[in-house]
Amino acid sequence: MKMAVLVPLLLFLGIIFFVGFYASSIMKKKSGFLQEYFLGSRELGGFILAMTMIATYGSASSFIGGPGAAYNMGLGWVLLAMSQVVTGYFVLAVLGKKFAIVSRQIKAVTLIDFLKARYGSKTVVLLSAGSIIIFLFSAMAAQWVGGARLIESITGLSYTSALFLFAVSVLIYVIIGGFRAVALTDMLQGVIMFFGTLIILIGTIIAGGGMEHIIQELVAEDPDLVSPFGPDRQLTPLYVSSFWILVGVGVVGLPQVTVRAMAYKNARAMHRAMIIGTIVVGFIMLGMHLTGVFARVVIPGVEIGDKVMPLVAMEVLPAWAAGIVLAAPMAAIMSTVDSLLLLVSSAVVKDVYLNYVKPDAGEQTVKRLSFAVTTIIGLAVFGMAIQPPDLLIWLNLFSFGGLEAAFIWPVVLGLYWKKGNKYGAISSMIVGIGTYVYFHTYFPNPLGMHTVVLPVILSLLSYVVASLVTGQRLDATAASSSLS
Amino acid sequence: MFDSKDSRFKVANREAMIGIMLALINFIWWFGFAYGLGSKPVDSYQYIFGLPAWFFYSSVIGFLVMVVLVVISVKTLFKDIPFEDGDGES
Numbered sequence: 001m002k003m004a005v006l007v008p009l010l011l012f013l014g015i016i017f018f019v020g021f022y023a024s025s026i027m028k029k030k031s032g033f034l035q036e037y038f039l040g041s042r043e044l045g046g047f048i049l050a051m052t053m054i055a056t057y058g059s060a061s062s063f064i065g066g067p068g069a070a071y072n073m074g075l076g077w078v079l080l081a082m083s084q085v086v087t088g089y090f091v092l093a094v095l096g097k098k099f100a101i102v103s104r105q106i107k108a109v110t111l112i113d114f115l116k117a118r119y120g121s122k123t124v125v126l127l128s129a130g131s132i133i134i135f136l137f138s139a140m141a142a143q144w145v146g147g148a149r150l151i152e153s154i155t156g157l158s159y160t161s162a163l164f165l166f167a168v169s170v171l172i173y174v175i176i177g178g179f180r181a182v183a184l185t186d187m188l189q190g191v192i193m194f195f196g197t198l199i200i201l202i203g204t205i206i207a208g209g210g211m212e213h214i215i216q217e218l219v220a221e222d223p224d225l226v227s228p229f230g231p232d233r234q235l236t237p238l239y240v241s242s243f244w245i246l247v248g249v250g251v252v253g254l255p256q257v258t259v260r261a262m263a264y265k266n267a268r269a270m271h272r273a274m275i276i277g278t279i280v281v282g283f284i285m286l287g288m289h290l291t292g293v294f295a296r297v298v299i300p301g302v303e304i305g306d307k308v309m310p311l312v313a314m315e316v317l318p319a320w321a322a323g324i325v326l327a328a329p330m331a332a333i334m335s336t337v338d339s340l341l342l343l344v345s346s347a348v349v350k351d352v353y354l355n356y357v358k359p360d361a362g363e364q365t366v367k368r369l370s371f372a373v374t375t376i377i378g379l380a381v382f383g384m385a386i387q388p389p390d391l392l393i394w395l396n397l398f399s400f401g402g403l404e405a406a407f408i409w410p411v412v413l414g415l416y417w418k419k420g421n422k423y424g425a426i427s428s429m430i431v432g433i434g435t436y437v438y439f440h441t442y443f444p445n446p447l448g449m450h451t452v453v454l455p456v457i458l459s460l461l462s463y464v465v466a467s468l469v470t471g472q473r474l475d476a477t478a479a480s481s482s483l484s
Numbered sequence: 485m486f487d488s489k490d491s492r493f494k495v496a497n498r499e500a501m502i503g504i505m506l507a508l509i510n511f512i513w514w515f516g517f518a519y520g521l522g523s524k525p526v527d528s529y530q531y532i533f534g535l536p537a538w539f540f541y542s543s544v545i546g547f548l549v550m551v552v553l554v555v556i557s558v559k560t561l562f563k564d565i566p567f568e569d570g571d572g573e574s
Contacts, residue, residue, distance in 0.1 A: 075539050079518050082543045086507050089554045093503025098496035100567045211534030223526035226536050228518050237519050241511075249507060267564040278554045282547040416500065 005314070006155050008323030009330065012192065013169050016185050016334065020173020023181035033367050037178035038109045038346045044183055044264040046272025050088075051190030052183045053260050053273070054281050055335035057087060057251060058193060060146040062284065063329035067292025068305025074218065074225030074296075076235040078289040083240075085285065086248045088278030092270050094252055095261040098415050100270070103262040110343075111255045111411070112351040114262075118414045121422035122356070127429050128407070129351040132255055133344055135403055137381065138395035140340040144385040147333040153310055154326055163385055166334075171378040174338045175371055179263070182338045189331030194280055196328025197287035200309075203316040208297045217297045225293070242449035245456055246401055253408030254400070256339045341381070345374040398437055401452035405432030408456060409463040417467075424467030432459035495563045502557055510550050517542035 027036050035041050044052065070077040099114070106117040112132070116125045144166060151162035173181045208214040218225045229235050251257055264270055288309075295302075295312040302308050309329065313322045349370050354361060361369070384392055409432075410425040435455040444451050522538030532540045 075536065079514075079539065079543055082514065082547065085547055085550055086510050089550075090503050090507050093506070094500045096496065096499060096503075097565060097567070098493060098500070101490070101492055101496070104567055212531070213534075215531065215534050215536070219526065226529070226539075227526050228522040228538060237515070241515060244511060266567060267562070271558045271562055271564075274558055275551075275555055279551055282551065286543060286547060416497065 004319030005323040005326065008320055009151075009154065009327055012324075012327040012330070013165075016188060017169060017173060019185050019188055020177045020181040023173070023184045024177035027178065027180065033363050033370070034109050034350060035107075036180070037367075037370055038342065038350065039259070039263050040179040040183055042104070042263050042265060043180075044260070044269060046264075046269040047276055048183055048187045049260065049264045049269055049273035050276035050280060052186035052335075052339075053091070053257060053277055054088075054284070055186040055190040055193065055332065056256050056260070056339040057254075057336075058281070058284065058332050059143060059336040060150075060329060060333050063193070063196075063288055063332050064146070064150070064306050064309050066285075067288050067295070068308045070289040070292030071296050071302065071305060071308045073230040073235065074222075074227070074293055076228045076230040076240065078286065078293060079228050080235070080240045080243050081285045081289040082282070083244045083248045085278060085282040086244070087251045088281040089274045090249055091252045091257055091261060092274050092277070094412065095258060095415070096270055097267065099258070099261050100264065102415070108262060110346045110350050111258050111262075111407075112347060115410060115414065115425070116351075116355070119410075119422040119425050121426070124410070124422055124425050124429075125351060125355060127426060128410075129347045131403060131406055131429070131433060132347045135395060135399040136256070136340045136344050137377070138392050139399035140337055140344070141381050141384045141388060141392050142396040142399075143333050143337050143340070144381055145388055147330065147337070148385065150310070150326070150329060150333070153307070160386060163382065167378065167382045167385075170334055170337055170341070171375070171382075174341050175374045175378065178370075179342060182335075182342055183263075185338065186335045189335040190280065192324070192331045193284055193328045196325040196331075197284045197291075199317065199321055200313055200325045200328075201287040201291050203321070204291045204294045204298055204312060207316040208294050211294075214294050214297045218293070221296075225296075236448055238448045239445070239450065242453050246404070246450050246452045250401075250404040250408060250452060250456060253404040253406070253411060255403065255407060256336075256343050258407070258411060259343065341374060341378055344377055345370065348373050348377070397440060398433070401440075401450075401455070402433050402436040405436045405452060405455035405459050408432075409460050413463055419467050419471055420463060421467045421471060423470040424463040424465075427466040428459040428463035431462040432456070435459070492565050495565055499562055502561055506550070506553060506557060509553065510546070513546045513549060514542050517546065 066081055103114055106113065108114045108117065112125055112128045115128055144163065147166045148159055148163035151157060151166060152159050155162070173185060205211055205214070215226055222231055224231050224233060264273065291312065292308055295308050299312055299315055302311060310326060313325045317325060349366070353369065354366070406429045409428045413420045414425065432455050435458050436452065439446055439451050439454060446454055518538050521541065530537045535544070
């Protein structure tokens with residue numbers, strides 16, 4: 001049985017590998033190395049743009065953690081997960097065209113390029129680069145751990161061998177192929193995520209005896225499972241709604257998502273991506289989390305949430321189909337990791353080194369440096385993931401909400417509010433990250449909402465107040481110096 | 485830094501607003517059906533295709549409604565504008 005599950009998985013890894021190699025061979029010469037390696041020369045079309053956004057955003061939590069939670073909480077958690085439908089269209093609609101136009105004008109390759117041009121401040125750049133490098137490095141490591149554990153549980157390989165297998169597959173295509181390889185493999189991984197969801201959902205419904213039967217079984221076990229409130233009525237409307245910020249609109253502040261809003265080729269691509277993205281993300285979230293709930297009837301008594309998905313797949317499907325379905329969370333993890341790796345690498349090479357250490361480095365140097373940095377970071381993550389230190393795990397907790405609170409206003413208000421200035425951006429970032437870490441450590445979920453809500457509000461206030469206050473001072477200084 | 489007289493920015497700003505409106509509609513539909521219908525006692529729930537009504541309308545129909553709205557918005561309200569400078573007017 002293990003063999004039959006393993007084969008589709010290995011086949012999948014092999015295909016990803018080749019797609020990555022292929023991508024590296026079509027690296028375009030015309031637009032310059034940086035534009036190509038870190039941004040795919042801005043050539044993404046609609047379908048691939050939608051897929052890379054979803055694949056990058058959807059990760060282990062969509063396929064393993066989420067369904068596991070749904071298993072325990074019932075339909076209320078599916079409701080919560082459906083707040084993510086908004087990410088399919090919101091990011092592109094809000095950042096979309098203005099971001100695309102402006103980033104072409106300033107030839108921005110990274111999000112930080114944009115922030116640098118907008119605010120003209122070394123502090124903003126270093127603060128952003130620092131946050132990206134520290135938090136996303138930790139996030140990457142956490143995903144690697146998840147990926148290795150998944151391979152370990154499916155195939156029986158030791159954790160370290162699983163980690164090695166995982167590392168090799170991802171590292172090679174990212175290093176040689178850059179953004180184009182990442183986007184192409186993301187597309188493939190998105191397709192797998194979609195079909196994996198379809199297969200497991202149908203399989204689970206059939207195994208459970210149909211939706212009516214399953215729901216009535218749940219009602220018999222605990223009526224709250226089919227209410228929006230969950231067992232013991234612990235899911236309050238306020239708490240569930242607050243997720244709209246964390247995994248809904250707040251996503252516009254995540255660097256790995258915003259960089260994609262710079263990378264597509266024209267308006268039609270953006271439009272198509274909005275439609276495809278909304279359909280695919282909604283389907284995956286609905287399907288996977290419903291599967292988690294329904295699994296409760298098919299395989300009752302599972303104690304660890306993370307085991308629900310692999311267990312129900314192997315229970316409900318023939319081995320080869322289970323292998324395809326289990327490729328979906330693998331795909332989700334790989335597609336998140338490859339994007340993060342490139343992002344951290346670009347922060348080091350472009351945003352720190354080229355900006356401040358050696359701005360006149362020649363193209364060959366930049367090329368070699370990019371390859372080397374990506375490799376080193378990848379190996380460092382691998383090393384960390386073997387025996388993840390507590391610090392890493394701790395940092396990873398802040399990598400989603402903390403980064404959202406830090407970047408959302410400098411990006412969004414930077415685009416749309418002329419009065420926003422560097423002091424606003426700096427204070428917004430410091431307040432955002434600082435309060436998120438503080439609340440998470442001492443007052444998680446304050447006022448019954450997810451921890452991210454207050455930091456986002458506070459960072460908004462900081463941005464606005466700091467910009468307005470310093471704006472007046474700057475105007476006054478300019479006025480008085482022009483008078484004298 | 486941005487030349488606000490660029491007429492393409494008017495288009496972009498408008499579409500950002502549309503994005504926000506869509507998100508608001510999305511939220512209100514989701515919340516209204518979920519907690520409006522879902523707050524009734526469980527033994528009085530009605531079921532559609534086996535799923536409780538609050539869930540069916542908020543999460544399944546709501547999802548389909550959003551897809552339709554996004555398609556309509558994109559096809560009728562969003563404009564195809566060039567991103568490169570000097571590619572003609574928008």
